Amino acid sequence: MSLPNVKRPKRAGWRRPTQRRARQTVEAILDAVVKVLKRDGLKAVTTNRIAEAAGVSIGSVYQYFPDKQAIFVALHRRHIDDIDRLVATTLVENANSSLEDLIRSMVEAITDAHTVDPELYHMMFSEVPHRAEGTKDFTVRFRGAFRLALAGRVDELGKARDLDKLVFVVTHMVESLCHGAALRRPPGLSLTDAKEEAVRAIVAYLRV
């Protein structure tokens, strides 16, 4: 249920069975939320239904989460961690790429990640409170990643540009256009074209 193209490294180290089991249960619960959500819609996502879909008792759910809200927050964190890892990976893998290639890789990766599960993301944003812990951190890290990427490519940017402004605009463009390409494309515009146009727009802005 997590992003398919995100490598979630399995620790080689040994874990006490209890902890492994616990981790499995938590994952099962988070997966169950997505499962129920997609199968029966947001209103059907009740704690008892989650438990049932996860194959555990409702009591067990409350062994791992203090309340319903906490489940959504955890789900949110998992998503954020996925995207985080995606961004970091893309950044590293494109250390020697041109600015355009980096942007293209980034747009491809993020767009594809969101192609999977439209309704899920809507729910997560509607259930998880705004200033939830992990969210702010993510914004900071997201901006940090782009600042890093741009700082190392000053020669490819327009002259005398203010990095703060660049980062502000670029992060919003990436997020919005990837989201749009994946979920809000107008009829008649292919996914491929949408992504390419997004890249073109971002690059154009950076080069001015």
Add this chain to the structure above:
Amino acid sequence: MSLPNVKRPKRAGWRRPTQRRARQTVEAILDAVVKVLKRDGLKAVTTNRIAEAAGVSIGSVYQYFPDKQAIFVALHRRHIDDIDRLVATTLVENANSSLEDLIRSMVEAITDAHTVDPELYHMMFSEVPHRAEGTKDFTVRFRGAFRLALAGRVDELGKARDLDKLVFVVTHMVESLCHGAALRRPPGLSLTDAKEEAVRAIVAYLRV
């Protein structure tokens, strides 16, 4: 509770008291939603609370709305109509302006509209299902407005551009950057600078 800088024309013509009264009640209910939402948060927005805050009985609420969802949809529509009007007005007022001036006016208007009530808009968008009727219409009209604006300024655009792609990217940029400038500015970036940078980015893209 609607956008302050949007002119909501009052019909001069006469209406049967009943209809005027009905309109007033509907408005009172929608305003009550906003009031409760801002004062006590999303979870406190119950139909009974809405009725109370609107100064009408719960029975009256159901006289005007078939169910709770419908109230949110109406609220959403009201906001959308405001923005719609804003866009149309800006378009008309800048009929003879340069592309850059048009974009600037648009960014200013939309950003300012969202500066008023940050939390409100997020909640509204998260509560009402995205594919709700009114939203789609808005997207269509929003795109239509920009298509119109761009189609009349082909000479200011880059050569051989596909209007569909342009509209797709521009609408997303406007929405995202205005939203970002109003609600998600990083510390150290002023509202003025954010808006100006947004304009620069959009214009840069259009001119490539």
Add this chain to the structure above:
Amino acid sequence: MSLPNVKRPKRAGWRRPTQRRARQTVEAILDAVVKVLKRDGLKAVTTNRIAEAAGVSIGSVYQYFPDKQAIFVALHRRHIDDIDRLVATTLVENANSSLEDLIRSMVEAITDAHTVDPELYHMMFSEVPHRAEGTKDFTVRFRGAFRLALAGRVDELGKARDLDKLVFVVTHMVESLCHGAALRRPPGLSLTDAKEEAVRAIVAYLRV
């Protein structure tokens, strides 16, 4: 369900239907608690069961009581008010009686009041928090009643007695012996004999 030998005066005055109805519902709920308790035991006294037994919906129960605890408190108050009235009435009715006759009337009245419903009183004392508002007041009023009764009969009391001590002991004796006569009589001791012996004990103490 209230004490049968307590006159609960019906106001002659007019009440708005709403308020009369409300009062009826509240009474029905309190009666329902007693009903369920006696029929199925303490563990069966759930809010839903109370509602069912009262012939109202669970929602209505929560219209009149903020939570389950409040129902027990109200029941407690009702009982206390009954006993209160009982004591006051007995006091007045025996204004001209001898000390012994007054004590006898008091013992009779209170004992008989508790003969009705043993399990009920146990539950009430176990569910309602100790220092609940009305309880303290009752103790004060109970003591006040006896202080009044004794202060007017100093010639029938032992010489140079301290009223505070008399009241302390007498109130405890009355409460305990009436309770005991009604609920904890040893086999072979009739209710009549138990009451008479209680009277003898109390009078003996007062005359020393």
Add this chain to the structure above:
Amino acid sequence: MSLPNVKRPKRAGWRRPTQRRARQTVEAILDAVVKVLKRDGLKAVTTNRIAEAAGVSIGSVYQYFPDKQAIFVALHRRHIDDIDRLVATTLVENANSSLEDLIRSMVEAITDAHTVDPELYHMMFSEVPHRAEGTKDFTVRFRGAFRLALAGRVDELGKARDLDKLVFVVTHMVESLCHGAALRRPPGLSLTDAKEEAVRAIVAYLRV
């Protein structure tokens, strides 16, 4: 957690470690109930909380008690055994005392025993069903003790008295007045005075 002034004799004899351990665990559990009760109130007394406070696993609790109720019954029994011992000891120690001195010793002992832990005793009596096995035995033994004491002092009693009635009234007076002196004294009445007045009342009754 048991009464401090009650000597709980430690058997000199040898026991298999298992049994000693078992006894210790049972005691730890009962003490844990009291601990949780006093610290967090009746509602917090859950089996898991008891286990935690006792420093044993929930499984172990169920090794020694068939269900939750049984824990309360055992706790009750422990208290009753303490009081029982107290009464017996006082009786023996006052074998040659006058009636008044015996009553005084009894009142002192029982009152002091309850001075320690007001809230505890009330909760215990309200939680455990009144007709629980151990309780009845206690009542029988309590009455037996006083019957014995009074039977040996007929010359100090009023003439032609019925022992059954005497015992009924005296046991209730002792219990109620000791309880009252310890827990429900009115402001302005000292513990010493309350006890002495209780003695005076009981003796007065017995001598009539």
Add this chain to the structure above:
DNA sequence: CATGAATGAGTGTTCATTCAT
């Protein structure tokens, strides 16, 4: 024997909705 994760029936409570007045 000890453990404590797992269980799930059952609880108190909420709130969108109805309808007699």
Add this chain to the structure above:
DNA sequence: AATGAATGAACACTCATTCAT
């Protein structure tokens, strides 16, 4: 039309109890 008391399905959550390890 307007009212608001009444409804009751549905929910989040608890906790006594079990049992595999």
